Amino acid sequence: MPEDDALIAELRALEPWLDTGEPADRRAAVRARLVARPARIRHRKRWIAAAVAALAGAVIAVSPARAAVVDAVDGVLRIVGIEVRAGGPGELPPRPDPLPSRGPVTLAQARAAAQFPVVVPAALGVPDRVELADPDAGGAPRVVTMTFRGGAVRFDQFDGSVSPAFLKSSGEARWTEVGGSTAIWLPGPHAVTYVDRAGQERTATGRLAAPTLIWSTGTVTYRLEGIATLAGATAVAGDLK
Amino acid sequence: MSRLNRVGELDDATAAGRARDGDLDAYEVLVARWTAPAHRFAVLLGAGVDADDVVQEAFVKAYRQLGRYRGESGFRPWLFSTVANETRNLHRSRKRRDGLALRAAAREEAEPLSPDPADLTLAVERRRQLVDQVRLLDFREREVLVCRYFLDLSEAETAEALDIPKGTVKSRTSRALARLRDRLGEVAGA
Numbered sequence: 001m002p003e004d005d006a007l008i009a010e011l012r013a014l015e016p017w018l019d020t021g022e023p024a025d026r027r028a029a030v031r032a033r034l035v036a037r038p039a040r041i042r043h044r045k046r047w048i049a050a051a052v053a054a055l056a057g058a059v060i061a062v063s064p065a066r067a068a069v070v071d072a073v074d075g076v077l078r079i080v081g082i083e084v085r086a087g088g089p090g091e092l093p094p095r096p097d098p099l100p101s102r103g104p105v106t107l108a109q110a111r112a113a114a115q116f117p118v119v120v121p122a123a124l125g126v127p128d129r130v131e132l133a134d135p136d137a138g139g140a141p142r143v144v145t146m147t148f149r150g151g152a153v154r155f156d157q158f159d160g161s162v163s164p165a166f167l168k169s170s171g172e173a174r175w176t177e178v179g180g181s182t183a184i185w186l187p188g189p190h191a192v193t194y195v196d197r198a199g200q201e202r203t204a205t206g207r208l209a210a211p212t213l214i215w216s217t218g219t220v221t222y223r224l225e226g227i228a229t230l231a232g233a234t235a236v237a238g239d240l241k
Numbered sequence: 242m243s244r245l246n247r248v249g250e251l252d253d254a255t256a257a258g259r260a261r262d263g264d265l266d267a268y269e270v271l272v273a274r275w276t277a278p279a280h281r282f283a284v285l286l287g288a289g290v291d292a293d294d295v296v297q298e299a300f301v302k303a304y305r306q307l308g309r310y311r312g313e314s315g316f317r318p319w320l321f322s323t324v325a326n327e328t329r330n331l332h333r334s335r336k337r338r339d340g341l342a343l344r345a346a347a348r349e350e351a352e353p354l355s356p357d358p359a360d361l362t363l364a365v366e367r368r369r370q371l372v373d374q375v376r377l378l379d380f381r382e383r384e385v386l387v388c389r390y391f392l393d394l395s396e397a398e399t400a401e402a403l404d405i406p407k408g409t410v411k412s413r414t415s416r417a418l419a420r421l422r423d424r425l426g427e428v429a430g431a
Contacts, residue, residue: 004418007425011390014371018391023280024293027272030300031265187266228270 031188104129115140116159116220119240124148124155152210153226159219176213176230178237183215185230213237253316261307271316272300278317278392279324285387286328287380295331299323314401318394321402325384332380374424382417385410 110130111118120127127148132141143158176185188211212225213233222240227233251259251270259267276296283292283299303310303323310319375383388399389410400407 003422004415007418007422008390010367010371011375011386012393014368015391017368018285018372020281020284021292023276023296026276026293026297026300027269029297030272030304031269033297033301034265034268034304188269 104131106130110141110144113139113141114144114159116157118144118157120146121148121155121224121236122239122241123236124153127155149226153224155225156223157220176234178213178215178234181215181217183213183234183237185233186212186214187230257307257310257316260304261310268304271320275316275320276300279320282321282324282387282392283328285391286325286384287376288328288331291331295324295327299327302327314398318398318401321388321394322404325403329380370425370428374421374428377424378417378420382413382420385413386417386421389414 105113107118107120107127107130110132113132113135125148127146128150129147131145132143133145134142136142143156146155147153148155173184173186176183210226211228211230211233212223213227213230214221214223215237216222222237224233224237227236251267253271253274256267256270260271279296279299280292283295288295299320303320306323310316375386378386384403385399388394388402389396394402396407396410399410403410405413
């Protein structure tokens with residue numbers, strides 16, 4: 001009927017005006033439910049077992065001397081400056097406590113301010129945004145964060161001589177290699193906590209991190225987040241300019 | 242939600258196949274990809290503030306029923322049928338349906354090509370009337386309109402999402418349109 005057509009056209013035109021709000025990220029919650037009672041019993045061997053009751057309560061600071069130690073025995077994977085603890089991604093805190101950032105700067109400003117060589121993954125092109133975080137008394141940042149591809153990919157690099165800086169709680173993690181150095185691949189979402197210079201823990205973002213590759217050159221540690229596959233992330237990590 | 246929409250390069254059928262074999266990472270690709278559409282669907286069906294819970298429950302249930310997923314008509318209508326079911330359960334349990342909300346901007350934003358302010362007011366007013374009348378529809382009638390015209394599902398996809406025969410989609414749609422038209426006529430004439 002023609003009057004139906006007119007009404008249908010109105011309904012279609014109405015659709016963009018309907019406000020349905022922002023959906024919550026329930027990946028972690030869904031996964032937790034599925035792990036608790038899988039549809040099929042096909043457990044892949046995992047290096048983790050224990051569930052972490054509360055993220056903030058579960059992380060333990062590691063002394064710098066131990067930070068580079070590879071230790072899967074107690075369910076903790078470490079790379080200079082980053083510690084990955086066993087357990088599910090856990091609940092996000094009600095109030096995210098962001099990284100103490102000083103706001104966006106140019107790449108040149110970041111290179112001038114940081115006391116470590118600031119690099120850019122060649123494959124990702126020019127960063128959308130560069131941020132400095134956690135400056136020391138002289139203003140030198142401990143962390144330089146870049147985002148690419150409209151924010152979908154995030155690249156952190158930081159002074160790894162102060163450890164730990166990032167604590168992660170993940171249901172799944174595995175060792176891999178980047179340029180001959182040990183690296184950690186976290187394929188699933190995980191909570192990230194940043195420990196600032198004063199030792200205060202900050203659950204760095206109000207979200208769960210996407211797949212992340214972590215590696216280090218010994219003094220500088222890198223984390224690359226948002227590349228979906230290990231092969232893709234390793235390729236990006238292999239070419240820093 | 243840009244992050245949610247970007248992760249993963251697996252197509253739905255491959256991801257669902259792997260998930261059926263117990264690959265939770267593959268399933269997470271589907272969760273990431275379909276959370277926003279599923280959430281919008283749930284809100285349009287009247288789930289309101291419970292939409293996130295509905296979506297979460299739908300993903301959990303859909304995973305447990307993956308053994309039955311054949312993938313002929315895609316993951317979306319299949320997931321949506323679970324979302325629709327969960328929303329109906331919600332209505333049963335709380336005896337209340339949340340309405341639709343118009344974007345706040347709808348009341349201020351000028352429309353392009355609207356030379357006369359009276360036309361603009363009419364457009365805004367008309368949108369409000371439409372929303373009001375859609376939310377007053379019977380739930381089953383609202384469902385088909387949401388699927389067909391807000392989400393642009395085909396009759397076949399709507400049938401699968403709502404778990405009703407295609408003939409019912411057709412008859413219910415024309416009944417819903419007729420009722421909507423009548424009520425809008427009453428409002429306009431009042």
